[in-house]
Amino acid sequence: MAKVTIDGHTIEVPDGTTILQAARMLVDKNPEVDAKIAPPTMCYYSKLKTSGGYCRTCIVKVTKGSEKDPRPMPKPVASCRTNVMDGMEVVNITSPELLEARKGVVEFLLINHPLDCPICDQAGECHLQDLGYEHGLAKTRYDFSRRTFAQIDIGPYIKLHMTRCIMCFRCIKVADQITNNRFQGMLFRGDASEISTYIEKAIDNDFSGNVIDVCPVGALTDRTWRFKSRVWFTKPMDAHRNCTKCSGKVAIWMKGNEVLRVTSRKDQWGEAIDWICNDCRFEKKDAKDWVIEKPSHISRHSVISQNHYENLAQLKLDIGKQQKQIASKK
Amino acid sequence: MAQVEIKFNEETLALVHKMIKRYPEGKHKSALLPILHIAQAEFGGWLSPETMDYVASVLNIKPIEVYEVASFYSMYNLKPVGKCLLEVCRTSSCWTRGAEDVVKHLEKKLGIKEGETTKDGMFTIKTVECLGSCGTAPLLQCGASYHENLTLEKVDKLLEDYRAAGKRRSYTDMDYKNTL
Amino acid sequence: MGKKLLIHNDKVPGIATLEVYRQHGGYASVEKALKTMTPPEVLEEVKKSGLRGRGGAGFPTGMKWSFLARPEGVERYLVCNADESEPGTFKDRYLMEVIPHLLIEGMITSSYALGAKTSYIYIRGEYFYVARILEKALDEAYAAGLLGKNILGSDFSHDCYVQVGGGAYICGEETALLESLEGKRGNPRIKPPFPAIAGVWGCPTVVNNVETIATVCPIIMMGGDEYAKIGIGRSTGTKLISASGHINKPGVYEIELGLPVEEFIYSEEYCGGIINGRKLKAVVAGGSSVPILPAELILKNDKGEPRLMSYESLSEGGFATGTMLGSGGFIVYDETTSIVKNLYTFARFYHHESCGQCSPCREGTGWMEKILHRIVEGHGKPSDIDLLWDIQRKIEGNTICPLGDAAAWPVASAIRHFRAEFEEYINHPEKIKDVKHYYSVHQLAGA
Numbered sequence: 001m002a003k004v005t006i007d008g009h010t011i012e013v014p015d016g017t018t019i020l021q022a023a024r025m026l027v028d029k030n031p032e033v034d035a036k037i038a039p040p041t042m043c044y045y046s047k048l049k050t051s052g053g054y055c056r057t058c059i060v061k062v063t064k065g066s067e068k069d070p071r072p073m074p075k076p077v078a079s080c081r082t083n084v085m086d087g088m089e090v091v092n093i094t095s096p097e098l099l100e101a102r103k104g105v106v107e108f109l110l111i112n113h114p115l116d117c118p119i120c121d122q123a124g125e126c127h128l129q130d131l132g133y134e135h136g137l138a139k140t141r142y143d144f145s146r147r148t149f150a151q152i153d154i155g156p157y158i159k160l161h162m163t164r165c166i167m168c169f170r171c172i173k174v175a176d177q178i179t180n181n182r183f184q185g186m187l188f189r190g191d192a193s194e195i196s197t198y199i200e201k202a203i204d205n206d207f208s209g210n211v212i213d214v215c216p217v218g219a220l221t222d223r224t225w226r227f228k229s230r231v232w233f234t235k236p237m238d239a240h241r242n243c244t245k246c247s248g249k250v251a252i253w254m255k256g257n258e259v260l261r262v263t264s265r266k267d268q269w270g271e272a273i274d275w276i277c278n279d280c281r282f283e284k285k286d287a288k289d290w291v292i293e294k295p296s297h298i299s300r301h302s303v304i305s306q307n308h309y310e311n312l313a314q315l316k317l318d319i320g321k322q323q324k325q326i327a328s329k330k
Numbered sequence: 331m332a333q334v335e336i337k338f339n340e341e342t343l344a345l346v347h348k349m350i351k352r353y354p355e356g357k358h359k360s361a362l363l364p365i366l367h368i369a370q371a372e373f374g375g376w377l378s379p380e381t382m383d384y385v386a387s388v389l390n391i392k393p394i395e396v397y398e399v400a401s402f403y404s405m406y407n408l409k410p411v412g413k414c415l416l417e418v419c420r421t422s423s424c425w426t427r428g429a430e431d432v433v434k435h436l437e438k439k440l441g442i443k444e445g446e447t448t449k450d451g452m453f454t455i456k457t458v459e460c461l462g463s464c465g466t467a468p469l470l471q472c473g474a475s476y477h478e479n480l481t482l483e484k485v486d487k488l489l490e491d492y493r494a495a496g497k498r499r500s501y502t503d504m505d506y507k508n509t510l
Numbered sequence: 511m512g513k514k515l516l517i518h519n520d521k522v523p524g525i526a527t528l529e530v531y532r533q534h535g536g537y538a539s540v541e542k543a544l545k546t547m548t549p550p551e552v553l554e555e556v557k558k559s560g561l562r563g564r565g566g567a568g569f570p571t572g573m574k575w576s577f578l579a580r581p582e583g584v585e586r587y588l589v590c591n592a593d594e595s596e597p598g599t600f601k602d603r604y605l606m607e608v609i610p611h612l613l614i615e616g617m618i619t620s621s622y623a624l625g626a627k628t629s630y631i632y633i634r635g636e637y638f639y640v641a642r643i644l645e646k647a648l649d650e651a652y653a654a655g656l657l658g659k660n661i662l663g664s665d666f667s668h669d670c671y672v673q674v675g676g677g678a679y680i681c682g683e684e685t686a687l688l689e690s691l692e693g694k695r696g697n698p699r700i701k702p703p704f705p706a707i708a709g710v711w712g713c714p715t716v717v718n719n720v721e722t723i724a725t726v727c728p729i730i731m732m733g734g735d736e737y738a739k740i741g742i743g744r745s746t747g748t749k750l751i752s753a754s755g756h757i758n759k760p761g762v763y764e765i766e767l768g769l770p771v772e773e774f775i776y777s778e779e780y781c782g783g784i785i786n787g788r789k790l791k792a793v794v795a796g797g798s799s800v801p802i803l804p805a806e807l808i809l810k811n812d813k814g815e816p817r818l819m820s821y822e823s824l825s826e827g828g829f830a831t832g833t834m835l836g837s838g839g840f841i842v843y844d845e846t847t848s849i850v851k852n853l854y855t856f857a858r859f860y861h862h863e864s865c866g867q868c869s870p871c872r873e874g875t876g877w878m879e880k881i882l883h884r885i886v887e888g889h890g891k892p893s894d895i896d897l898l899w900d901i902q903r904k905i906e907g908n909t910i911c912p913l914g915d916a917a918a919w920p921v922a923s924a925i926r927h928f929r930a931e932f933e934e935y936i937n938h939p940e941k942i943k944d945v946k947h948y949y950s951v952h953q954l955a956g957a
Binding site: 352354357359360361362363364366367395398399402403404405406420421422423425426427459460461462463464465466467471474475476501502504506508 | 585594595596597598599600602603607630634635636637638639642671673674675676677678679690691692693694695696711752753754755756760761762794798839841843847851852855856858859862863865
């Protein structure tokens with residue numbers, strides 16, 4: 001076990017835990033701790049091996065290396081890829097210097113991002129939007145033309161809008177680790193890099209749709225949901241069905257009685273709880289396909305969590321049930 | 331141009347298999363970079379998707395793994411180039427000794443811009459970053475050969491010689507010239 | 511004459527062949543090490559020599575070797591970093607091309623110390639012909655029983671191979687090099703683990719620069735203690751310096767560390783002074799990444815003492831007034847040079863070479879290049895200088911590998927020492943119009 005202190009809060013965690021995981025544990029276990037001491041992440045994904053380290057948004061300062069070697073680390077480190085040591089002391093939101101460095105990272109992520117949020121399907125649940133809101137500058141200092149790419153349809157279900165990509169590598173890791181045949185990858189180099197299939201091959205795999213869920217921005221979107229609605233006009237419900245390929249436990253996003261899209265359920269850090277199959281995701285758009293459990297618990301990352309969506313939706317669901325019961329009694 | 335058949339001959343295949351043996355069992359992917367150089371030299375000076383797919387099949391890896399690598403490194407051409415790819419270094423040391431003039435001279439002489447290929451398919455001009463010849467700047471690389479301490483007269487002579495020989499130059503050439 | 515240990519025989523005809531190389535004492539360190547020393551004894555000599563990595567970072571080689579993990583039943587590897595790509599640096603190419611056997615000798619002796627059965631020389635793809643020279647030398651060494659099974663009748667067997675790269679500066683970063691050696695994109699790995707624990711194919715690996723490995727030969731022959739007497743302070747031994755730019759005699763020079771910078775630039779033995787008797791304006795002392803210094807700060811430090819060619823002396827004064835020895839890529843600029851335009855060539859370089867993995871470097875290097883291009887073209891804005899400063903500051907220290915720092919330092923130092931020149935470009939674009947920003951040595955365009 002190792003004792004680590006992050007922004008003045010101490011927690012004991014198993015050896016091999018990263019600083020980021022320790023910070024998340026601190027937040028999970030202590031409701032009184034400010035959730036912001038868990039650094040924001042754009043590329044790390046706990047369920048994907050070797051993810052993280054690229055975007056640099058989760059950088060923190062290690063002011064004391066360990067009990068054994070108390071020297072501070074000379075440079076900020078990626079908290080998602082740095083293991084805790086016993087006695088380590090870390091500063092995140094209590095260091096103005098670190099927040100300034102993070103602001104720089106956010107600016108770098110935004111200079112080539114198209115900021116086409118008004119027409120982006122990810123708007124409202126985009127991690128880059130949140131990050132920009134919390135750490136960004138109000139004005140851009142970048143006055144050159146932004147990098148653009150043509151849109152690509154990767155098969156019938158997935159749209160690649162490379163212009164929006166921030167190169168988090170998550171989709172490549174999904175393709176590598178979750179599906180059994182990887183077609184897409186990172187091509188070219190530097191700021192000309194792009195996620196591509198090179199010769200636009202369709203991604204043909206039962207679990208390929210999960211690349212959409214892991215994408216932190218609107219670079220990979222669901223073609224069956226494209227421009228159907230803004231996310232905040234839909235109501236996500238936890239639902240399930242018997243599926244032979246996956247757990248069948250999903251979130252369905254409804255407008256009235258219509259199922260507009262199906263996604264995996266997300267935990268409070270915005271990560272998929274279960275990978276779901278393409279059948280569930282793309283082919284089951286009838287409410288009758290699903291057993292609705294309850295309104296989804298929506299993470300702080302979504303605009304839907306405003307206005308107490310969850311409570312109101314549960315209330316509506318309960319009223320609906322009562323009315324049905326009354327109707328059946330009659 | 332006649333269609334080149336995308337298939338290594340026996341001799342090259344033997345070389346490829348010898349290369350693979352340089353690495354531990356199962357680590358054959360390590361041979362990818364050198365084999366791409368050979369493929370580029372043999373199949374028309376560039377790596378077409380067909381060539382890359384072929385290399386993937388030879389090494390028994392996924393095509394995307396080849397695309398990822400071929401597109402990362404600057405020496406692999408993903409588009410056709412002239413028989414002589416004239417690569418002029420333009421970084422600091424070469425710049426201080428007139429690399430820009432070499433490029434301008436080439437452009438004037440060949441009637442093309444940097445990045446373009448002459449109509450006869452003989453020459454392509456490309457500006458590149460530091461080639462490690464700073465002490466003998468300015469320089470131009472063509473295939474395996476380094477042409478150093480360039481003057482405009484030397485450049486003219488070089489173009490004449492290359493045109494007269496008329497053959498494609500590759501990094502893998504054995505008849506390289508260097509002036510160090 | 512300063513002491514020479516590496517390239518003292520570079521003018522001997524035929525020194526690239528095994529026969530002539532052996533006539534001049536070649537492979538003596540292999541004989542000595544394999545026949546009279548144990549591997550830990552070889553390592554101990556390297557430790558005692560105080561040898562520091564000659565690739566740029568200057569990390570003590572003996573210490574690096576002692577970090578190598580030695581789990582039972584797991585192969586260990588030595589990988590030679592011959593991906594020399596730092597602008598201004600060409601010493602490794604010279605060494606490999608002229609005396610290829612010196613590197614191979616060093617590879618065998620070092621591998622013996624490390625217990626590596628296999629080693630690889632990863633050479634940048636552009637040096638394809640140098641790889642040919644090395645392969646020829648390797649064939650000779652195999653034929654002479656210096657490589658392969660039971661070298662010189664000892665228990666030690668070793669194989670050494672050359673691997674060519676595909677054109678990427680980033681592969682000079684050791685973990686990117688290992689990725690490339692595995693046939694992948696040259697993306698630096700996130701550390702830890704360090705190569706000494708998990709390097710190529712996950713096995714413990716030492717990655718050393720060409721010159722570092724070559725230097726092991728004289729160290730074994732003369733002994734670590736003797737080697738440590740050469741040089742100055744913690745900068746022991748000799749160093750190959752690649753001299754280029756506006757000097758009379760560009761080339762590779764082996765110097766004894768501690769040589770005064772002024773002597774290096776002006777003496778006939780080395781650079782032979784500035785071309786056409788012009789005035790010295792600035793120097794990049796250790797490859798493009800290290801801070802550029804104006805003439806007064808490269809010749810003397812901030813205390814007015816003569817600056818020496820050593821790790822310590824060049825870095826005296828920190829980045830405020832000092833620089834670094836780096837790879838020994840010594841680029842000299844005369845009074846006609848535009849520091850702004852020169853910086854633009856560096857910024858363009860780093861933008862071109864950024865691998866694209868992490869955001870500050872991927873986005874920041876391109877941004878800096880664009881701003882510098884605008885300034886060079888006479889369209890700079892007064893706010894551009896501060897913006898450049900802020901961008902480099904936000905790249906530095908926040909990236910996966912040192913390429914971010916390498917891209918930031920030239921920008922920071924050029925602004926720090928030559929701010930007025932940037933202001934001139936921005937405030938008086940008419941003055942720079944149609945002006946040649948460098949002095950062409952060969953009068954190339956009939957100037």
